[in-house]
Amino acid sequence: MNLEIIRSRASAVLSSFILLIALSYCTKSFAQNAVSTAELLTDKQVSALLPDALRTKLGINFPIFKVYKYVDKAGQYYCVLTxxxxxxxxxxxxxxxxxxxxxxxxxxxxxxxxxxxxxxxxxxxxxxxxxxxxxxxxxxxxxxxxxxxxxxxxxxxxxxxxxxxxxxxxxxxxxxxxxxxxxxxxxxxxxxxxxxxxxxxxxxxxxxxxxxxxxxxxxxxxxxxxxxxxxxxxxxxxxxxxxxxxxxxx
Structure with a gap:
């Protein structure tokens, strides 16, 4: 195997290693900087999300005042204010x-x-x-x-x-x-x-x-x-x- 082939393969291995590190960094960076959003739902959205039967099942016993929807890297959440x-x-x-x-x-x-x-x-x-x-x-x-x-x-x-x-x-x-x-x-x-x-x-x-x-x-x-x-x-x-x-x- 000549020197040129060895250099070529070494370069390919190094490139793959660098790419792996870059992907790992990007994945970690994305997780740390995941887009976090929050919004107040409309009355129509609240009715669709929480029909009467489900409210009873979830222990929502008072009239709903407002519902916040928020999303972060841990998942999607709803904060129901009653x-x-x-x-x-x-x-x-x-x-x-x-x-x-x-x-x-x-x-x-x-x-x-x-x-x-x-x-x-x-x-x-x-x-x-x-x-x-x-x-x-x-x-x-x-x-x-x-x-x-x-x-x-x-x-x-x-x-x-x-x-x-x-x-x-x-x-x-x-x-x-x-x-x-x-x-x-x-x-x-x-x-x-x-x-x-x-x-x-x-x-x-x-x-x-x-x-x-x-x-x-x-x-x-x-x-x-x-x-x-x-x-x-x-x-x-x-x-x-x-x-x-x-x-x-x-």
């Missing part, structure tokens, strides 16, 4: 005409035409807390995004209540799902300074910074929209990674 719709208040304005005493969010993974529950959220009004009258999901602040670019979507679910003084007496709650862990921020509004307090799960401060900042931006927006009054200096408290802060000095 509210009990207990009382219609004709004297209220359009925004507050419905009172919900309970809410429930159920997250499903879709595989081979079957929906399997992966997690859920349950909460209800607490009439002893400033006479809470209603609880509902705040979709203006909800978000389904891949904040750390790992190909997986991190849902942020937000809901709140109102009481005798509307938002001024209500509660606000953030639920963040990250790597199978449920992380929460709980806030109580209040007419008086010493009634306002915020509790932050310690794990929140271990989240990717971009995700933390997204939540803080939503908190800022709530203040601007007069839907929350966080304790004075709350931004600095969160910079110091405090898990509880109020205006009582504790």
């Amino acid at each position: 509210e009990s719709q207990d009382v219609i208040n004709k004297e209220k304005d359009a925004f507050n005409k419905m009172s919900n005493y309970k809410i429930k969010a159920i997250n499903f993974k879709s595989e081979n035409g079957t929906l399997t529950k992966t997690w859920e959220i349950n909460d209800n009004t607490q009439p002893n807390m400033h006479g809470e009258e209603s609880i509902w999901f705040w979709i203006k602040y909800a978000q389904f995004s891949d904040f750390d670019n790992d190909g997986l979507i991190e849902p942020i679910i937000v809901y709140g209540t109102h009481g005798l003084n509307n938002y001024d007496d209500g509660r606000v709650k953030f639920i963040i799902y990250y790597n199978g862990q449920k992380i929460a921020i709980r806030h109580q509004n209040g007419v008086l300074d010493d009634e306002r307090e915020t509790a932050v799960d310690k794990a929140f401060y271990s989240l990717p910074m971009k995700l933390q900042e997204a939540v803080k931006e939503k908190m800022d927006l709530m203040v601007k929209n007069n839907q929350a009054i966080f304790p004075f200096g709350w931004q600095k408290a969160m910079q110091k990674k405090k898990v509880f802060f109020s205006e009582r000095g504790d």
Whole structure:
């Protein structure tokens, strides 16, 4: 075998090796940068996805408010937000005409035409807390995004209540799902300074910074929209990674 043939075969082997490495890299890169998408389904899409018989089977017992569909490298999911719709208040304005005493969010993974529950959220009004009258999901602040670019979507679910003084007496709650862990921020509004307090799960401060900042931006927006009054200096408290802060000095 002459030298030219040996060189040719060696070159072919090297080319194949390089191609194999490139394919492996591309596959890994694609998995890490898989396109993650999220959308709100229309009422028609919700009816087609979840007919009445299936809702009963899946344990969807309250009227459906909204359904988010999101897709990432782990699969396709549906987050179903439901509210009990207990009382219609004709004297209220359009925004507050419905009172919900309970809410429930159920997250499903879709595989081979079957929906399997992966997690859920349950909460209800607490009439002893400033006479809470209603609880509902705040979709203006909800978000389904891949904040750390790992190909997986991190849902942020937000809901709140109102009481005798509307938002001024209500509660606000953030639920963040990250790597199978449920992380929460709980806030109580209040007419008086010493009634306002915020509790932050310690794990929140271990989240990717971009995700933390997204939540803080939503908190800022709530203040601007007069839907929350966080304790004075709350931004600095969160910079110091405090898990509880109020205006009582504790």
